[in-house]
Amino acid sequence: MRTPLIAGNWKMNLTLREAEALARQVADAAAKYNDRDVLIYPTFLQFVSVAKATAGSRVAVGVQNCSAEKDGAFTGEISASQAKDAGAAYILLGHSERRHVIKESDSFIKQKVERVLDQGLRCMLCVGETLAERESGNAEAVVLDQINSALSGIKPDQWKLISIAYEPVWAIGTGKNATPDDAQKMHATIRKRIAELNAAIAPGIRILYGGSVKPDNIGAIMAMPDVDGALVGGASLKADSFGDLIKNAK
Numbered sequence: 692m693r694t695p696l697i698a699g700n701w702k703m704n705l706t707l708r709e710a711e712a713l714a715r716q717v718a719d720a721a722a723k724y725n726d727r728d729v730l731i732y733p734t735f736l737q738f739v740s741v742a743k744a745t746a747g748s749r750v751a752v753g754v755q756n757c758s759a760e761k762d763g764a765f766t767g768e769i770s771a772s773q774a775k776d777a778g779a780a781y782i783l784l785g786h787s788e789r790r791h792v793i794k795e796s797d798s799f800i801k802q803k804v805e806r807v808l809d810q811g812l813r814c815m816l817c818v819g820e821t822l823a824e825r826e827s828g829n830a831e832a833v834v835l836d837q838i839n840s841a842l843s844g845i846k847p848d849q850w851k852l853i854s855i856a857y858e859p860v861w862a863i864g865t866g867k868n869a870t871p872d873d874a875q876k877m878h879a880t881i882r883k884r885i886a887e888l889n890a891a892i893a894p895g896i897r898i899l900y901g902g903s904v905k906p907d908n909i910g911a912i913m914a915m916p917d918v919d920g921a922l923v924g925g926a927s928l929k930a931d932s933f934g935d936l937i938k939n940a941k
């Protein structure tokens with residue numbers, strides 16, 4: 692059985708005080724449901740405070756990125772081992788804003804995946820196609836290439852640390868989301884590819900959907916058999932809305 696996971700990606704939003712207050716409210720909301728997992732990704736600067744604010748609750752806290760390097764002279768970077776030392780439960784990698792705005796390549800993301808797995812930390816790998824790639828009929832090929840590039844060759848005992856977030860680029864922050872059927876189709880394709888890479892792990896791996904998920908559409912998307920959770924941006928920034936996402940995510 693795959694426990695549903697509702698993850699809030701706070702991106703570059705909120706003041707420290709706002710982040711702490713929201714984290715406490717999310718912890719209160721999460722306490723009402725023991726059949727679903729809740730995760731938040733604050734900024735690096737807010738990570739420690741948010742982790743303190745949610746300590747002892749059902750909410751896990753992760754970071755939105757890490758360096759592709761182990762340690763050393765990389766000004767402005769944060770390593771996977773530092774994220775682990777600070778208590779991060781997950782590291783989010785390959786988000787479309789990092790792929791398309793910061794121009795991270797597949798091979799660079801692969802290096803980061805290795806750094807995270809070296810630390811024994813959980814890696815949530817984001818994949819997704821652009822609108823042009825979807826319209827030209829290449830969505831599945833693009834997503835499968837991203838999966839292959841990031842995950843082929845990882846050690847058998849590291850697979851348990853992996854989860855996937857399918858986030859079509861055209862659906863992020865646009866108010867347009869994939870239909871539940873479209874999401875299901877891509878999630879099933881992803882799970883099939885994971886089965887080809889590691890048959891034993893595929894039935895248990897969590898595949899989240901992201902892209903304009905809101906309290907009023909999360910239920911229909913998560914009702915799909917291969918959708919195991921949601922990675923939410925905008926709608927995770929308000930306590931009421933995050934609470935409703937958790938409540939409706941069944």
Ligand code: 13P
Nearest residue numbers: 700863864902903924925
């Ligand atoms: P929105 O929910 O704002 O579309 O963002 C999705 C996302 O990028 C989560 O990582």
